[in-house]
Amino acid sequence: MFTRFKRETQRVFLDAFAREKLEYESGKKLTLILSPALYWVKKVKLPVKSVREAKSLLPSLFEDELLAGEYSYYAYKTGEEFVLFAYEDKKILSLLQEREIAIADIDSIHFAQSEFEEFEGAIAVNEKQALKWQNGLLTLVPLGWIETHEALNLEALTLSSYTIKLQQFNHIVKSSSMVKIAALLVALIAVLAVETYIASAKKDAVALAREEIFSKYKLQSTMMQNESALKKYAKIHTQQNSLRKQIGEFLKLSLRTGETLTLIEFKNEKLFVTLEGISTSRYVTLVDELKKKGIKHTAKQNGERMTLEVKL
Amino acid sequence: MNQVNPLHIGALLLAIIAYLLFTLSSIKSELVEEQDAYVISEKVALELRGLKDVYGDTKRSESALSRLLAQPSIKSANLDVKKSKKSWKISTKSIDVKALDSLMGKILNGTYNIKELRIERLSETKASLMMEIVW
Numbered sequence: 001m002f003t004r005f006k007r008e009t010q011r012v013f014l015d016a017f018a019r020e021k022l023e024y025e026s027g028k029k030l031t032l033i034l035s036p037a038l039y040w041v042k043k044v045k046l047p048v049k050s051v052r053e054a055k056s057l058l059p060s061l062f063e064d065e066l067l068a069g070e071y072s073y074y075a076y077k078t079g080e081e082f083v084l085f086a087y088e089d090k091k092i093l094s095l096l097q098e099r100e101i102a103i104a105d106i107d108s109i110h111f112a113q114s115e116f117e118e119f120e121g122a123i124a125v126n127e128k129q130a131l132k133w134q135n136g137l138l139t140l141v142p143l144g145w146i147e148t149h150e151a152l153n154l155e156a157l158t159l160s161s162y163t164i165k166l167q168q169f170n171h172i173v174k175s176s177s178m179v180k181i182a183a184l185l186v187a188l189i190a191v192l193a194v195e196t197y198i199a200s201a202k203k204d205a206v207a208l209a210r211e212e213i214f215s216k217y218k219l220q221s222t223m224m225q226n227e228s229a230l231k232k233y234a235k236i237h238t239q240q241n242s243l244r245k246q247i248g249e250f251l252k253l254s255l256r257t258g259e260t261l262t263l264i265e266f267k268n269e270k271l272f273v274t275l276e277g278i279s280t281s282r283y284v285t286l287v288d289e290l291k292k293k294g295i296k297h298t299a300k301q302n303g304e305r306m307t308l309e310v311k312l
Numbered sequence: 313m314n315q316v317n318p319l320h321i322g323a324l325l326l327a328i329i330a331y332l333l334f335t336l337s338s339i340k341s342e343l344v345e346e347q348d349a350y351v352i353s354e355k356v357a358l359e360l361r362g363l364k365d366v367y368g369d370t371k372r373s374e375s376a377l378s379r380l381l382a383q384p385s386i387k388s389a390n391l392d393v394k395k396s397k398k399s400w401k402i403s404t405k406s407i408d409v410k411a412l413d414s415l416m417g418k419i420l421n422g423t424y425n426i427k428e429l430r431i432e433r434l435s436e437t438k439a440s441l442m443m444e445i446v447w
Contacts, residue, residue, distance in 0.1 A: 233363035
């Protein structure tokens with residue numbers, strides 16, 4: 001049931017020399033078979049066991065044959081030998097563009113080398129060229145060199161699993177560099193994510209500790225209420241300290257014989273003090289003495305009575 | 313066969329980085345705010361507890377005043393004490409100066425919230441007193 005929605009495929013031989021426009025049904029996916037003109041191939045024995053090991057040697061194995069350009073490589077093993085490929089993604093992509101083949105319509109891309117192994121004779125691919133096996137490698141030869149040839153029938157092929165994926169963006173940045181940059185960015189993302197997580201956890205811990213302060217000290221629910229209460233008590237504290245200090249200062253006044261302190265009254269945040277037996281000259285002296293002590297007051301004299309008022 | 317443009321992947325990664333930087337920055341500033349709020353809360357809590365213990369603790373104030381008024385030198389002055397939930401009014405029309413000194417010395421050296429006070433000299437040895445202490 002899962003293959004029910006799979007789009008049908010149409011096989012196409014991608015020939016660099018064909019001039020006619022390729023026509024394919026819309027909605028169908030294409031299976032491309034690359035002409036030998038689109039890749040370099042070698043069949044060699046290598047002192048390695050796996051294809052993965054062989055792939056790492058590919059750039060140096062092709063080093064002497066290839067012209068300057070950006071190449072991708074592919075390899076598979078057949079018997080004791082490795083079949084090695086080098087191809088230019090850009091060249092194939094240009095050809096696809098020339099033939100008006102959309103990348104999205106391509107299902108898979110194969111090398112002719114790996115797909116025509118069952119055929120021994122020559123196969124004509126266009127008006128001038130044919131595919132022909134020579135020393136284990138499938139090559140393009142002029143039609144005039146061969147006596148008999150078969151027509152190209154792609155539907156008769158049993159396709160292998162050896163396929164490639166074209167690197168469309170190699171011209172922007174090399175795959176290896178791309179992976180390095182991406183790895184760096186991903187690492188940065190990881191670092192930032194961890195740091196964000198830690199900062200968030202710290203914030204939650206501080207918020208929890210703050211809530212604990214509220215319950216430990218039985219604070220009211222908002223800081224505004226607590227600050228208001230603190231302000232009220234701080235005012236009481238300041239005022240009471242001031243009251244005690246001012247009373248102390250008045251009691252320390254150096255009064256002469258006949259001079260008496262007759263009243264101390266604290267009411268409505270004001271301290272009133274009355275002194276009796278104060279002459280005019282003593283009034284002035286006492287006012288100066290209080291000023292020197294830094295007591296801000298208002299003083300009045302009525303006969304020998306001196307009244308002082310201090311706002312606390 | 314369609315491949316994702318590496319520039320798109322790069323842009324996506326950079327967008328994620330920008331988002332994380334923004335998130336981190338806002339969380340860090342929230343953390344600083346939270347830490348500041350914690351310091352302020354702790355300071356307010358400690359100061360408030362200290363002041364409340366002194367001026368807002370009814371039981372402590374009442375028991376301290378009761379002990380003070382029960383002292384022989386002050387008890388003998390026969391002070392008139394009117395008690396209410398929020399305050400005590402202590403008064404007398406005439407008190408010996410020595411008893412007054414003893415009482416006021418202890419009141420003024422203690423941490424009582426004196427709302428009203430009136431001490432009037434009556435003679436060399438006598439004075440009248442009216443005082444209201446609240447909590």
